Amino acid sequence: MRFLKSSLAALVAGGIALSAAAAFAGEIRVGITMRMVSENGQRYGQMVMDEIDLINKAGGINGNTITATLLNDECKSDKGVANANKLIFQEKVHLLIGSTCSSVSLPIVDVTAKAGVPQLIPHSTNSTITQKNSAWVFRVPVAGRYYGGVNAKYVGENIGKKIAYICAADAASQGDCEKMQGQLKAQFGADPAYVAQVQEKEVDFRAHMQKIKGLNVDGIMVAALAETMARALVQSYEAGIGADVRRIGSSSASNAPVPKIAGDAVKGVFFSAAYSAADQRPIAKLFNEMVRARYGIHAPDHDFSQAYDLVRIMEQALKTTNLGLTSSSLAADRTAIRDAIAGVKNYQGLASGPISFCAAPTPQCRDGNRTAVLIAYTKGGEDFETEVLARVTMDENFGLN
Amino acid sequence: MLQVNKVEAGYGKLKILRGVTMTVPQGEIVTLLGGNGTGKSTMLKAVSGLIPVMSGNIIFDGVDISTMKPHERMRLGLVQVTQSKEAYPAMTVEENLMLGAYTRSDRASIAADLEKVYGFFPVLKERRKQLSATLSGGEVQMLVIGRGLMAGPKMLMLDEPSAAIAPKVVLEIFSNINKIAKSGVTILVVEQNVRMALILANYGYIIRDGVIMMEGKADSLISDPAVKESFLGGSVADTSKKLQSG
Amino acid sequence: MGFDFNSLLAFIIFGITIGVVYGIVALGISLIYSGLDIVHFAHGEMYMFGAFFGLVLVHDAGFPYPIALVGAMVLTALLGMFVERVFYRRLTRAGGGYTVAGMGMIICGFGMSVALVNVAYFIWGAEAEPFRANLDYIPRLEFGDGIQVPESYVLTAIISVVLMLALNYFLRYTKIGLAVRAVAHNKEIAYLMGINVPLMISLIFGLACARAAAAGVLIGPMQSVQVEMGYLMLMKAFAAAVVGGFGSLPGAIVGGIMVGIFENLGAAYISPSHKDIYAFLLLILVLSIRPSGLFGIEAKVKA
Numbered sequence: 001m002r003f004l005k006s007s008l009a010a011l012v013a014g015g016i017a018l019s020a021a022a023a024f025a026g027e028i029r030v031g032i033t034m035r036m037v038s039e040n041g042q043r044y045g046q047m048v049m050d051e052i053d054l055i056n057k058a059g060g061i062n063g064n065t066i067t068a069t070l071l072n073d074e075c076k077s078d079k080g081v082a083n084a085n086k087l088i089f090q091e092k093v094h095l096l097i098g099s100t101c102s103s104v105s106l107p108i109v110d111v112t113a114k115a116g117v118p119q120l121i122p123h124s125t126n127s128t129i130t131q132k133n134s135a136w137v138f139r140v141p142v143a144g145r146y147y148g149g150v151n152a153k154y155v156g157e158n159i160g161k162k163i164a165y166i167c168a169a170d171a172a173s174q175g176d177c178e179k180m181q182g183q184l185k186a187q188f189g190a191d192p193a194y195v196a197q198v199q200e201k202e203v204d205f206r207a208h209m210q211k212i213k214g215l216n217v218d219g220i221m222v223a224a225l226a227e228t229m230a231r232a233l234v235q236s237y238e239a240g241i242g243a244d245v246r247r248i249g250s251s252s253a254s255n256a257p258v259p260k261i262a263g264d265a266v267k268g269v270f271f272s273a274a275y276s277a278a279d280q281r282p283i284a285k286l287f288n289e290m291v292r293a294r295y296g297i298h299a300p301d302h303d304f305s306q307a308y309d310l311v312r313i314m315e316q317a318l319k320t321t322n323l324g325l326t327s328s329s330l331a332a333d334r335t336a337i338r339d340a341i342a343g344v345k346n347y348q349g350l351a352s353g354p355i356s357f358c359a360a361p362t363p364q365c366r367d368g369n370r371t372a373v374l375i376a377y378t379k380g381g382e383d384f385e386t387e388v389l390a391r392v393t394m395d396e397n398f399g400l401n
Numbered sequence: 402m403l404q405v406n407k408v409e410a411g412y413g414k415l416k417i418l419r420g421v422t423m424t425v426p427q428g429e430i431v432t433l434l435g436g437n438g439t440g441k442s443t444m445l446k447a448v449s450g451l452i453p454v455m456s457g458n459i460i461f462d463g464v465d466i467s468t469m470k471p472h473e474r475m476r477l478g479l480v481q482v483t484q485s486k487e488a489y490p491a492m493t494v495e496e497n498l499m500l501g502a503y504t505r506s507d508r509a510s511i512a513a514d515l516e517k518v519y520g521f522f523p524v525l526k527e528r529r530k531q532l533s534a535t536l537s538g539g540e541v542q543m544l545v546i547g548r549g550l551m552a553g554p555k556m557l558m559l560d561e562p563s564a565a566i567a568p569k570v571v572l573e574i575f576s577n578i579n580k581i582a583k584s585g586v587t588i589l590v591v592e593q594n595v596r597m598a599l600i601l602a603n604y605g606y607i608i609r610d611g612v613i614m615m616e617g618k619a620d621s622l623i624s625d626p627a628v629k630e631s632f633l634g635g636s637v638a639d640t641s642k643k644l645q646s647g
Numbered sequence: 648m649g650f651d652f653n654s655l656l657a658f659i660i661f662g663i664t665i666g667v668v669y670g671i672v673a674l675g676i677s678l679i680y681s682g683l684d685i686v687h688f689a690h691g692e693m694y695m696f697g698a699f700f701g702l703v704l705v706h707d708a709g710f711p712y713p714i715a716l717v718g719a720m721v722l723t724a725l726l727g728m729f730v731e732r733v734f735y736r737r738l739t740r741a742g743g744g745y746t747v748a749g750m751g752m753i754i755c756g757f758g759m760s761v762a763l764v765n766v767a768y769f770i771w772g773a774e775a776e777p778f779r780a781n782l783d784y785i786p787r788l789e790f791g792d793g794i795q796v797p798e799s800y801v802l803t804a805i806i807s808v809v810l811m812l813a814l815n816y817f818l819r820y821t822k823i824g825l826a827v828r829a830v831a832h833n834k835e836i837a838y839l840m841g842i843n844v845p846l847m848i849s850l851i852f853g854l855a856c857a858r859a860a861a862a863g864v865l866i867g868p869m870q871s872v873q874v875e876m877g878y879l880m881l882m883k884a885f886a887a888a889v890v891g892g893f894g895s896l897p898g899a900i901v902g903g904i905m906v907g908i909f910e911n912l913g914a915a916y917i918s919p920s921h922k923d924i925y926a927f928l929l930l931i932l933v934l935s936i937r938p939s940g941l942f943g944i945e946a947k948v949k950a
């Protein structure tokens with residue numbers, strides 16, 4: 001027994017020594033947790049890794065290299081939190097990137113706030129993420145509160161005020177649904193014509209569609225994750241609700257599985273997003289081509305563009321830092337990186353609008369992108385097509401009470 | 402007709418029969434006697450194929466059937482009626498009987514056999530549209546024997562047809578077994594009712610702990626002091642008379 | 648505003664149209680149980696494979712939908728028979744007795760479920776696939792005050808009912824059906840009647856899996872096809888089978904329809920966010936009133 005104890009102790013000591021040795025100076029450790037269940041997810045995960053690789057090949061950050069660890073959270077909050085803990089306490093990362101699902105990013109905010117690790121969010125729209133007032137969180141994408149406002153303005157002015165809602169139970173969709181309803185009420189005094197709360201992965205919408213059909217609504221908002229949304233769209237046509245009733249998507253409508261699964265049912269569906277593949281700017285065209293050539297993706301959605309923008313923002317911020325990169329400087333380095341990201345102003349990339357952060361732990365400072373584009377599908381299937389309906393920038397206080 | 406040579410068989414690794422040898426000549430009634438748990442049913446299962454033979458062999462009608470599947474043996478004309486007396490409760494009496502003829506396709510001879518069965522057991526004809534779940538114990542025994550007959554067997558193996566049945570009904574059933582044998586079907590009947598069985602049969606085997614401990618002509622067994630002492634008590638002649646008149 | 652009877656009627660009708668699909672999957676589960684004493688936990692995966700086979704036959708091989716439906720049923724039946732022959736039979740020891748093998752069989756079912764999901768994942772990946780079927784030739788039905796029932800629901804309901812009736816006819820009025828019922832009731836005696844029991848067991852498995860496949864092909868166009876789709880269906884069908892009385896075939900169908908209606912009403916009038924639990928509420932409710940399910944007493948008899 002005594003022997004066992006002492007050899008265990010030796011093992012543990014050896015392990016600590018080893019991991020300390022592995023964490024040598026000159027290495028900026030970045031941990032990433034994202035949803036990588038779909039083909040799309042795997043590709044943009046790969047893109048982030050590739051871009052980091054390119055930075056290293058071009059000389060790194062002020063002579064230091066970035067070591068990235070990529071984990072899959074499958075859009076499940078328990079996995080995401082476990083990943084975050086592993087990355088922070090085992091890998092001792094300087095910066096955490098993640099996640100791409102609101103329901104995962106939300107609990108991770110608490111983890112990074114407690115551990116004092118900067119968290120850069122590539123894609124999650126739920127407004128609460130930045131309303132927890134953590135000093136460590138930065139949202140690259142457009143927050144749901146802006147989307148809601150943009151959507152509601154467009155819907156109220158161009159489509160009508162009698163809107164039915166299908167709201168799935170995941171955090172992002174719940175947020176999108178509430179914001180849209182709140183905004184239609186605030187801007188136009190309109191109450192929802194019908195609200196159906198459904199499960200995150202609901203498969204059967206027939207009864208709701210029947211009810212909605214009988215209500216003669218102007219539009220249906222489907223707030224759900226990609227596959228669930230696609231099913232709802234298909235079933236709305238099956239129920240005999242005509243194309244004159246506009247379908248409004250939540251932010252996940254931009255994900256490629258939506259047009260792929262919904263097929264023609266996606267035609268006319270519009271949504272607000274942070275990027276459109278139909279964007280005609282040269283930078284966007286170049287990006288589309290790069291993604292097509294490297295990853296075989298027909299048209300990158302905003303998950304891709306935001307992941308790309310995030311890497312650029314990270315690069316820009318890290319270059320302004322002067323890091324110790326020893327095990328004793330870990331906490332100081334993390335703080336320095338946080339402050340550097342807070343200093344990013346007016347970054348112009350692929351996103352719908354400029355991205356800026358500031359030091360205060362408030363949504364005004366930490367929701368980086370305030371501009372949304374309104375995009376509509378003009379063709380479904382794998383080779384889907386979209387058009388830009390409008391581009392709207394909101395006030396930084398918009399949607400906050 | 403049936404020849405069982407030094408057969409060993411049992412359940413899984415558990416050996417119950419330890420080298421049983423028996424012969425059932427064509428057209429005769431042979432009985433296998435023994436107390437509870439001595440291996441009688443096991444013997445019938447080994448012959449019908451419900452359990453595999455571990456060693457030894459079984460010859461039926463000149464064919465070695467030791468490794469055949471039960472339904473294959475049955476198609477050779479070797480039919481077993483189990484001790485559990487199970488009819489399919491959700492089927493009518495006639496459906497149950499027709500199930501016995503499952504392997505046959507000649508409608509005319511099936512119909513003829515059905516009439517024959519109704520001839521042996523008129524009560525089945527009366528009940529033929531009834532669900533077999535509603536039959537009495539004795540009637541079910543008649544039904545399962547009838548179902549065995551519907552297969553058109555060369556040899557019928559019966560497992561304790563007298564068990565849990567009123568003496569009067571036992572007499573009726575046994576006299577019918579006698580008639581069935583006379584119609585040309587060889588019979589192997591397992592019994593604990595030793596007296597009745599020995600009166601019915603031509604030849605008898607007595608099994609204990611998986612081995613045959615005694616065999617002989619039925620009338621010599623019936624008067625054997627050892628058999629008399631362990632299995633019989635009371636007058637044989639009395640029962641014999643009843644059987645003939647039943 | 649008074650109570651809207653029209654939408655109540657709509658919820659009930661849509662409950663029935665999905666319920667019959669639960670019913671045909673439950674029918675397979677019950678058939679396997681009554682025939683083989685196996686609670687087949689991998690049956691949801693048969694449904695999933697059926698959907699994928701249908702998808703491949705329509706999209707990749709270009710067959711019309713009705714042919715793909717039949718093709719998927721045949722392929723899935725073969726898959727089921729293969730799985731039974733190669734894996735389950737070893738556990739239950741053919742000829743030795745398909746008695747309740749207890750935990751071993753249950754674990755084996757779960758294991759098979761996981762294995763089949765992984766095989767499907769390997770072949771088709773994790774993403775949901777759209778299943779587009781051209782159903783324009785099927786009429787829409789209209790009920791009550793303008794409740795239109797879309798063609799695919801009509802088709803689903805009709806085919807499910809046809810499959811149920813066909814199974815009933817087969818079991819009651821054909822010689823092989825008689826043999827299947829005999830095997831379901833008592834394998835030893837079926838053997839002694841000259842019935843090829845192992846063959847009938849394969850047949851039972853094939854029939855049950857073909858029904859699950861039909862459900863998959865019918866549901867595919869509505870819900871898209873994905874490797875994990877089997878789990879939810881298994882849960883619903885299982886609830887349906889238990890509500891109806893495990894092992895009872897009419898019970899499976901009635902149970903399926905009840906689950907369909909109950910969950911639609913629950914979603915409409917209580918809370919739609921937790922729709923999947925209503926099946927189990929119903930299950931608890933029915934079992935507390937009739938512990939053996941609605942048709943439970945006759946369970947074995949019905950097969």
Ligand SMILES: Nc1ncnc2c1ncn2[C@@H]1O[C@H](COP(=O)(O)OP(=O)(O)OP(=O)(O)O)[C@@H](O)[C@H]1O
Pocket residue numbers: 412415417435436437438439440441442443444484593
């Ligand atoms: N399925 C089985 N598995 C294991 N052992 C068994 C099985 N069936 C019977 N046995 C055992 O085999 C032995 C012989 O049983 P068998 O049924 O042959 O007796 P039997 O002579 O027919 O008795 P009975 O007159 O009570 O019917 C018994 O000890 C019994 O416990």
Ligand SMILES: [Mg+2]
Pocket residue numbers: 441442443484560
């Ligand atoms: Mg016995």
